[in-house]
Amino acid sequence: MTAFARRAERIQPSAIREFLALAGDPGITSFAGGYPDPTLFPMGELHKIYDDLLTPDNASALQYTASDGLPELRAQVAARLTADGMPSTADDVLITQGGQQGLDLTAKLFVDAGDVIVTERPTFLGALIAFNPCEPRYVSVPMDEEGMDVDALEQVLRTTERVKLIYTVPDFQNPTGRTLGLARRRRLVELAEEFDVVILEDTPYRELRYEGERVPSVKSLDTSGRVVHLGSFSKILAPGLRLGWVLAAPEVLEKLSLLKLAADTQNGTLNMRAAAAYLAGFDIESHIASMLPTYRSKRDLMLRTVAEHFPDGITWTQAQGGLFTWVTFPERLDVAAFQRDLLIPRAGVIVVPGAPFFAERPEAHHARMSFSGVPDDRLVSGVRAMGGLLREALS
Template identity: 85%
Template structure:
C-alpha cells in the first residue's frame, strides 16, 4: 500500500478539467473553459518568428538558459510593467510557467500548514488547487460590484490568527468578472500593512478591458514591497506558450526563483525566445486592441440572449472586460446535478458549476459561463436551449 504524504489528501481533480474533457466532442457546446478565442492568436506572426528561431546556426534557441527566465524577455516584461505604473527592471521579474506556477510558488514560499489564506468569495478555482497542497485554512470575504469587501476583510484580519496571504484577482475576476474599485485597492494595501500580510495580486485578464476606466494595479500602490504581482501571456498572446511572470521585491523574487529551479529548472527557451521576439518586433498593444471588439461582442451577445431566455429569478454579472459572467440561480437549483442530469444529456452544453469556486461553505446555485470562442449562432442556440431547460427545472 502506497503511503502518500499528508498534503496529497488536498490534491483533488479540477472541476473545470473534468468537464473540459467533453469539449472536444463536436456535439458539445462549451461555455466552461476560460479559453481565449483561438481565432485571435497571431498565427502568422508566430509562424514567422519560430521559423527564424529554428533556422540553421540558431541552436541557442533550444539550449538551457537562466532559471529566472531569458534575460531579454525579463527586460521586455519589465518595460511593460513599468509603463503600467510598476517601475522595475529585469532583475525584479521572474518568468513562470503561466500565472498558475506563480500561484504555486508563492504559496510554497509563504504558507505553512494551518496558515490562513484569505480569498474572495467566490475565488479562482485554479488558485485553490495551487494552494491546497500547502495545507492552508481559508477565510472568504464577500464581493459586491466594487470587488472584495474591504470592511469584511478588515474584520477577518482583526479576528483571525496566522493570516499569511490575501489573494485577489482585481481585474475582471475569475469567476465573477467583477473589478475591484480604486478605493478598495487603496484600502487593501493599507490593511495589508496594518496587519502585516502579503497580498497576492493575480492579473491574467487585466489587459482585456473593453469598456470603462483602467485602474492602477495594487502593486503600483504598494510602497513597502508586500504585494506579489502575477501576470500572464496566456490571454494576450497564446496560452500554449505557458509563459507568465511574477514581480516582487528582490528578496521574494530570489526565493521564488529558487523554488522554480527546484520545480522545473526553467521555462522552455524556445517559447521565451519567441515571446521576446514578438515583444521586440511586433506591436502587442495593437494586437490586444484588435482582440477587444470580439470579446465585447461575445459578452454582449451572451448577456442579451440570457436576458431574453433565462427564467425570472436568475441574475448575472456584466464584466467590463475578461472572459466570464457569473450566473446565480434560485437557491433550490443544484447546478452540478442540473448539468449532469439535464444540461449535458439533453442539450450537449457544459458550464462550470459554482460550488468549487468557494474556498469554504460552497454554494451550489451558481455557475461560471465563458463567452469566448463560441461562434455566434452556436452561442445563441446554446443559451436559448439552456434557458428552456432551466424553466422546466425551476417550474
C-alpha cells in the same frame, strides 16, 4: 498504496479539468473553459518567428537558458509593467509557466500547514488547487459589484490568527468578472500593512478591458514590497506558450526563483525566444486592441441572449472586461445536478458549476459561463437551449 504524504489528501480532481475533457467533443457547446478565441492568435507572426528560430544559426533557441527566464524577455516584461505604473527592471521579474506556476510558488514560499489564506468569495478555482497542497485554512470575504468587501476583510484580519496571504483577482475576477475599485485597492494595501500580510495579486485578464477606465494595479500602490504581482501572456498572446511572470520585492523574487529552479529548472527556451521576438518585432498593444471588439461583442451577445432566454429569478454579472459572467440561480437549483441530468444529455452544453469556486461553505446555485471561445452561432443556440431546460427544471 499508503505512503502518500499528508499533503496529498488535499489534492483533489478539478471540476474544470473534468469539464474540459468534455469540451473536446465536437457535439458539446462549452461555456466552461476560459479559453481565448483561437481565431485571434497572431498565427502569421508566430509562424514567421518560429521558422526563423528553428534554423542552425539559432540553435541556442533549443538550449538551456537562465532559470529565472530569458533576460531579454524579462526586460521586455519589466518595460510593460513600468508603463502600467509598476516601475521595474529585468532583475525584478521571474518568468513562470503561466500565471498558475506563480500561484504554486508563492504559496510554497509563504504558507505553512494551518496558516490562513484570505480569498474573495467566490474565488479562482485554479488558485485553490495550487494552494491546497500547502495545507492552509481558508477564510473568504464577500464581494459586491465593487469587488472584495474591504470592511469585511478588516474584520477578518482583526479576528483571525495566522493570516499569511490575501489572494485577489482585482481585474475582471475569475469567476465573477467583477473589478476591485480604486478606493478599495488603497484600503487593501493599508490593511495588509497594518496587519503585516502579503497580498497576492493575480492579473491574467487585466488588459482585456472593453469599457470604463483602467484602474491602477494593487502593486502600483505598494510602498513596502508586500504585493506579489502575477501576470500572463495566455490571454494576450497565446496560452499554449505557457508564459507568465512574477513581479516581487528582491528578497521574495530570489526565493521564488530558487523554488522554480527546484520545480522545473526553467521555462522552454524556444517559447521564451518566440515571445521575445514577438515583442521586439511586432506591436503587442495593437494586437491586444484588435482583440477587444471581438470579446466585447461576444460578451454583449451572451448577456443579451441570457436576458432573452433565461427565466425570471436568475441574475448575472456584467463585467467591463475579461472572459466570464457569473450566473446566480434560485437556491433550490443545484447546478451540478442540473448539468448532469439535463444540460449535458439533452442540450450538449457545459458550464462550470459554482460550488468549487468557494474556498469554504460552497454554494451550489451558481455557474461560471465563459463567452470567449465559443462561435457566435453556437453561443446563441447553447444559451437558448439552456434557458429552455432551466424553465423546465425551475417550473
